[in-house]
Amino acid sequence: MKLKSMLSNVERRYFVGREKELYLMQKHAAGKWKWPWLHIYGQSGIGKSTILQQFMIKPGTDHIYFVDGSKTIFQKEDVLAQLSKQLKHTDQLDSMELDSEKIAKEMIRQSQLDGCGIMIIMDAFENWRSVEDWLAEWLGQLEDSVRIISAGRHPLTGSWLRSGWASMIYSLQLPSLTPVEVDQYANNRGLTNADSKLQLFQFSRGNPLAMTLAAETILRGNHRKSIAREEKFELIAVLMEELLCELPSSVRKLFEAASVFWRFNEERIGSVLKEDIDPLAFRKLTSMPFVFLKEDSWMIHDAVRSWALEDIMLRKPQTYEQMRQRALTHIRLEEQQNLLLRQKLHLDKMSLHQNPLVRNICFSGHLDEVEIRECRERDLPAIKDLYTRYLDFASGAAPGERHMADLIYPVWQADPSSYITFWKADELIAFFGKVPLHKKMLGVLAQEPLLKPFLSGWKPTPKSYLLCFMGIEPELAEKTRSYILNTMLNHFSLSEWILDFTCLKEWFPVFELCGFDRAAWADATTEWGTEYRAFILDLTQEDFLTKLDRCLSKHPPVVPVTPIDPAQHLLEFKTILKELPTLPRNPLLIEKFAQLFPHRVIWDQEDPAKAGTQIQKELMKLINQIGEGNERNATLSSILKYTYVQGLRPQERVAERFNLSMATYYRHLNKAIELLYQSCQN
Numbered sequence: 001m002k003l004k005s006m007l008s009n010v011e012r013r014y015f016v017g018r019e020k021e022l023y024l025m026q027k028h029a030a031g032k033w034k035w036p037w038l039h040i041y042g043q044s045g046i047g048k049s050t051i052l053q054q055f056m057i058k059p060g061t062d063h064i065y066f067v068d069g070s071k072t073i074f075q076k077e078d079v080l081a082q083l084s085k086q087l088k089h090t091d092q093l094d095s096m097e098l099d100s101e102k103i104a105k106e107m108i109r110q111s112q113l114d115g116c117g118i119m120i121i122m123d124a125f126e127n128w129r130s131v132e133d134w135l136a137e138w139l140g141q142l143e144d145s146v147r148i149i150s151a152g153r154h155p156l157t158g159s160w161l162r163s164g165w166a167s168m169i170y171s172l173q174l175p176s177l178t179p180v181e182v183d184q185y186a187n188n189r190g191l192t193n194a195d196s197k198l199q200l201f202q203f204s205r206g207n208p209l210a211m212t213l214a215a216e217t218i219l220r221g222n223h224r225k226s227i228a229r230e231e232k233f234e235l236i237a238v239l240m241e242e243l244l245c246e247l248p249s250s251v252r253k254l255f256e257a258a259s260v261f262w263r264f265n266e267e268r269i270g271s272v273l274k275e276d277i278d279p280l281a282f283r284k285l286t287s288m289p290f291v292f293l294k295e296d297s298w299m300i301h302d303a304v305r306s307w308a309l310e311d312i313m314l315r316k317p318q319t320y321e322q323m324r325q326r327a328l329t330h331i332r333l334e335e336q337q338n339l340l341l342r343q344k345l346h347l348d349k350m351s352l353h354q355n356p357l358v359r360n361i362c363f364s365g366h367l368d369e370v371e372i373r374e375c376r377e378r379d380l381p382a383i384k385d386l387y388t389r390y391l392d393f394a395s396g397a398a399p400g401e402r403h404m405a406d407l408i409y410p411v412w413q414a415d416p417s418s419y420i421t422f423w424k425a426d427e428l429i430a431f432f433g434k435v436p437l438h439k440k441m442l443g444v445l446a447q448e449p450l451l452k453p454f455l456s457g458w459k460p461t462p463k464s465y466l467l468c469f470m471g472i473e474p475e476l477a478e479k480t481r482s483y484i485l486n487t488m489l490n491h492f493s494l495s496e497w498i499l500d501f502t503c504l505k506e507w508f509p510v511f512e513l514c515g516f517d518r519a520a521w522a523d524a525t526t527e528w529g530t531e532y533r534a535f536i537l538d539l540t541q542e543d544f545l546t547k548l549d550r551c552l553s554k555h556p557p558v559v560p561v562t563p564i565d566p567a568q569h570l571l572e573f574k575t576i577l578k579e580l581p582t583l584p585r586n587p588l589l590i591e592k593f594a595q596l597f598p599h600r601v602i603w604d605q606e607d608p609a610k611a612g613t614q615i616q617k618e619l620m621k622l623i624n625q626i627g628e629g630n631e632r633n634a635t636l637s638s639i640l641k642y643t644y645v646q647g648l649r650p651q652e653r654v655a656e657r658f659n660l661s662m663a664t665y666y667r668h669l670n671k672a673i674e675l676l677y678q679s680c681q682n
Helices: 003-013 019-029 048-057 076-087 100-114 125-139 179-188 194-204 208-220 229-244 249-260 266-273 279-286 302-315 317-337 339-350 356-362 377-394 405-414 439-445 449-457 474-492 505-513 544-552 566-578 580-585 587-596 609-626 631-645 651-657 662-681
Strands: 037-041 063-068 118-123 147-152 169-173 291-294 297-300 371-374 419-424 427-436 464-472 497-502 531-538
Touching: 019 037, 019 048, 019 147, 019 169, 037 048, 048 063, 048 118, 048 147, 063 076, 063 100, 076 100, 076 125, 100 118, 100 125, 118 125, 125 147, 179 194, 179 208, 179 474, 194 208, 208 229, 229 302, 249 266, 249 279, 249 297, 249 302, 249 317, 266 279, 266 317, 279 291, 297 302, 302 317, 317 339, 377 405, 377 419, 377 427, 377 464, 377 474, 405 439, 405 464, 419 474, 427 439, 427 474, 439 449, 449 497, 464 474, 497 505, 505 531, 566 580, 566 587, 566 631, 566 662, 580 587, 580 609, 580 631, 587 609, 609 631, 609 662, 631 651, 631 662, 651 662
Parallel strands: 037 147, 037 169, 063 118, 118 147, 464 497
Antiparallel strands: 291 297, 371 419, 419 427, 427 464, 497 531
């Protein structure tokens, strides 16, 4: 059995979602609409084969004939052989007789004999190109009551659109699974830990193949908080090969360059590659099912772009950094040539942030036909419900936690402009609050215990706002996020001072990476134990886009990197640990750490020693987290502290403190270093 078949079996066993698509397929099978042919398409791994198999499990009255295009179809006999095997029980047809007309007649005869219809299901339709002309003619021999379902990576093109078939085919693109459906799948697999569920979605973005592979990896890792770096890159390598297997090298090259951008076109790709782009290769790229047109540019599906960036950063880190810098230069040039585009380009610039946290969290989802409205009084019940449901979904807070829900109505009464709402098909799908901190509003906010630290420590500033309310329909969270972010950034430009007060932990580091300052004096914790952190954006001296541009320019010096094995990585890491107390004064080791773990370093060109201090704090935090596990891990954490933080020497003294032989001590120390190294990778 091929790996793909095995994965299909697993996916069927843990099948979730697709209710709308299955309903449409059943409606099609019953002939309750005008289309005789339903074509399902979507990128590799999106679950096309699985939904076909799930559909065929349910009993029906028709004779179903399934032809698998993944089993090699070069000539019509390859199709007829599969049909013949499904007809071999009859005495009227020799299973080895591959005659098109006879097989069609026998299919019709059997359906008439049993008083039922004929349904033909064709999978992997991208592999049927060599027999398309014959297939169109052969299908025409069947009764007009025949129902056809096909599935492939691409919409139907070519001769199918240049003939009468075009008016008989309904095409349906298979979307990614929603966050709620991924959560359901995780529960089915026994992944109930909130961290496991979060990483499952962040890695797969609802792609069923990626979701299946990642879930297996998490289960094999005994539900650890994150997938190990080596395993993650192995998964990405499998997924990228599956997605790009039909692309020639010239198109793969364009794909790599396109993945650096949030939105791309020929000119942008050319600026990164420093060469003219072959129009045919570009059209081939944009015809792929994971690439779509959005207004005046092209975009790559979020999950695919994320995997592509991880892949190229692993294989060719210097090439990626060079392309990122060229892309940023080109976006700035576009901005200089037309200052009216400055607001439109800020998301394009943020997507080129050197830190993967910003790239992965901020840039996901694309939603059409969204209407932005000011909040009306009759919208408040829906806003309050959406606020609590979203925080229950996204924050991992205790069930029943109300957060600041009781403030929603009084805030609106004090200033109705405080809330911006997002609507699709006249349904509320998201909102955020930008609460003006004027005298009347301060009286309202004083009712909330969580805001007391902020209000008691804040010095009033003109044009100040509080961002503490947000709600997104959970099923649309990923598709809506970048749209909401774009709207919020536009509102930032009208402010001089903003406090963001949130319990969404994944955003904690993002704010600091985008120019916000920590305001620990305003932090608070609910009675349920949910932590809220405060971040300040001071725009009195410079606007947000200027501040962001400065943040984008902070990156560690580019040092040639040569591939080294994990054992060599560990040796380098040990060298850094040995000098941990003096790290801010050791630029070479700071650069080495930045090479090993670039996502953990914020580089300050004017004061590189700050990076050393930051690394010290990061490592201390991770060492403490290791100690929060079981008793054995607490011992490992203590050994790291005595050996590297306190620098206790000779090391025999550390071994004596734990009543360990030197051999056992070194074994424990090596295990502790490996745990800390894995924590740094995540």
